[in-house]
Amino acid sequence: MRFHRYRPRLWGAAAFVVAASLAATTLNPQAGPPANAAEYDGVDCVVSLPGSSPTNSMLPDPFTKLDGTRISAKSEWECRRAEIKELAEDSIYGEKPGMPDSVTGSVSSSNITVNVSDQGRSASFSASVDLPSGSGPFPAVIVLGGLGADTDTIKSSGAAVINFDPYEVGQEDTSRSNKQGAFYDIYGSSSSTGLLMAWSWGVSRIIDVIEQSNGSVISTDGTGVTGCSRFGKGAFTAGAFDQRIDLTMPIESGTGGVPALRGVAQEDGAQPLSNAYSEQPWFGDVFNSYTSNPAALPVDMHEIVGMVAPRGLLIMENPHIDWLGATSGSVAALGGAEVYKALGAQENITYWSDVQDGSHCATRSEWTAPLQQSIQKFLLGTGSAPGEFRIASGASGNLSAWRNWQTPTLSDDEPTDEPTDDPTDDPTDEPTDEPTDEPTDDPSGVCTASYQTINSWSSGYQGEVTVSNNTASTLNGWSVDMTLASGQSISNLWNGDNSGTSGAITVSNVAWNGSIAPDGSTTFGFVASGSSTAPSGLTCTSP
Incomplete structure (x- = not known):
């Protein structure tokens, strides 16, 4: 199994030479689809979804496979993750299409263009580039929507900022039967896939173009994603569904982001599931049947946290706004951290809701150090990850009240015929x-x-x-x-x-x-x- 924890950069004098003074890199239109199997490592896993799942008021066990057995080796996580992915698409987000027939574009010191063709339809979009000082190539953080991200700290830490407007691929304020944007230009305005997955698809196509470039401007090795509020939901989704993303940093993501869906349904003041579903077509259409009965969901957001494992994850939450459901966010983070622990990567997840400023999507001093550490560790390959859980006392969830399963000790070997552990x-x-x-x-x-x-x-x-x-x-x-x-x-x-x-x-x-x-x-x-x-x-x- 490939454990994509992060991809360390090897710095040397030659690596700092930038061809043609950061000139634009244009991709060969005849190059065909990029080879990006690392976007999803479970393509060879056979997943047979059940017709229905039993109602469960507790958080589902991330370690129990669809056949009812529990994984016992780290090598089994790849296909268990594939099951969680398909369950999540089938019940929460809608499908993320596979690799398009063609992705081409260009990378320059100021702009990235993306051209996508699939199933006889084409669409294009772009993103701006803001480079840090110094010589490149630079790792990059894709910032969704430009809201709430501490871009000054990102750049001072040595990473470029790619400003991506998610509305180019999936617009808000549209009906579910008439969705708009580049994603829906290709896959149809009545596609049942929601905006969060459409935005995730857009992030993946930007990474395709970066990986096809010659790497003279933006490094092809070292990518992060972040965003706040609705764009925090999108950043979280993107990090979970593209394993090339080395560092995922959702900020104040609220319902549809990190917080456990079963939790927000019971948390006073948190945005109700039905309200989040109807406010915008963020969720896939299929989620409508679960808004009044989250216990019927076959997955929950702690497992989406687990989908990011063992890669870098920095979750930033605001406990001062009830609508954001930070208590349920801590529950999901603690539950997902159990996946990190089982994979031997518990230092790679950080959760931070202990902040003083209650303004929505504010730049906070408490987050500066863990943000710097995370970028240095997962994008630059230096230093140590923060690996902290700083949970605000007024928004502290109790994981033990939400689970009836235990975390197994996963072996480094292939599973044997011995029976799995009974929790x-x-x-x-x-x-x-x-x-x-x-x-x-x-x-x-x-x-x-x-x-x-x-x-x-x-x-x-x-x-x-x-x-x-x-x-x-x-x-x-x-x-x-x-x-x-x-x-x-x-x-x-x-x-x-x-x-x-x-x-x-x-x-x-x-x-x-x-x-x-x-x-x-x-x-x-x-x-x-x-x-x-x-x-x-x-x-x-x-x-």
Whole structure:
């Protein structure tokens, strides 16, 4: 399997030579369709969609295949992702067409032109280019709509800005039977594909043209996408459905973007599904049947987050505007982060809603550093990803209330004929790194609890506790006592029920992880404010 985590750039003196002073690169009209199999690595996976899916009020298990078995190896994620992709197209977005018959165009220091022909129809659109200082070629961030993106920081970090007007490929304020724009010029004004997928298609065609160029202006290796509000929805969709995008950065995307659809349907003040469906043809036409019954959806947005894995993802949300559903956004991000964790790439996802300014699509100082770090890591191949979850205390969702599945430990090998793990009696949600602290209770006891810090920052940290069964019998129920340092307070905890948020607290199992097989283990995680001092006095007991 190809794990497209990011594509590091190799910088050298020769790489900085720009031919013809950044002159335009025009593609050969006879070149034919570009070879861009990396847009979607699941083309060889056989996906047979079910006629219907059972109603499920919880977030669907991203690790359970359509045949009912769970994946056990990282190599299986490619085809499981293909299933999620087709389920999402079939129930949320509408279909993203395959590679067009022909894509041609040009790349210059100021402009990109795109010409597409497919099924006997043609359309064209363009995007402007804003280069940073210095010598290229430059990686680039495609900015949808120009709203809310911190283009100054993007350029100062060493990336070009490609300003793409999504309305050129899919216009708003049209009826669903008369959609307009380059996408619909080719695939029909009555196409059932919604604007979010049409915009995603436009981003992919821009990348086609960049990849066909000689790379003297825009690097053919290192692409990001971002946008705010409705364009945040589009950027999120584009990153999920094109695996050539190394860094996806949705901003305040709201309903139809990152927030879990099941969550926003219950979150006070969040934009209702029916309202988002009727406001604009963002969703595919098929989504109409789910607006009053999201529990019938076969997928949810945590799995779309998972589709981006293991590539770079920086989610920026505004907790001050109820309409944006930031609480449900944190739930989807935490759920999707479990996919990153299973793939061994948990450092590649960052979520940040802990901001002071409540203005919609404002440029925020809190996001400057993680934006710079993400661009440097995933587009320039230098430094480290931020890898943080900074969840605002007033918009902190509880993942444990939304799932009844556990995260498997995926092997690096091909799956064997051994049965897959059963989330009810064989939890395998083990940490990907060795715990930094030894268990503090007696290892001869029934169970032990050990702690590790996953991430830390100036005003808080993310921690994880592993609960291990030390007996030869299945453990039925557990609880962990621990004491937080002075000034610390838990703002979010998942995979457990906690008795308090500060000082001495007790965390007990939830329904699906109370049963631990002999020599097995499970985990719970939390985000806390205050210093990053590790909790003390961890003890584990079982009834």
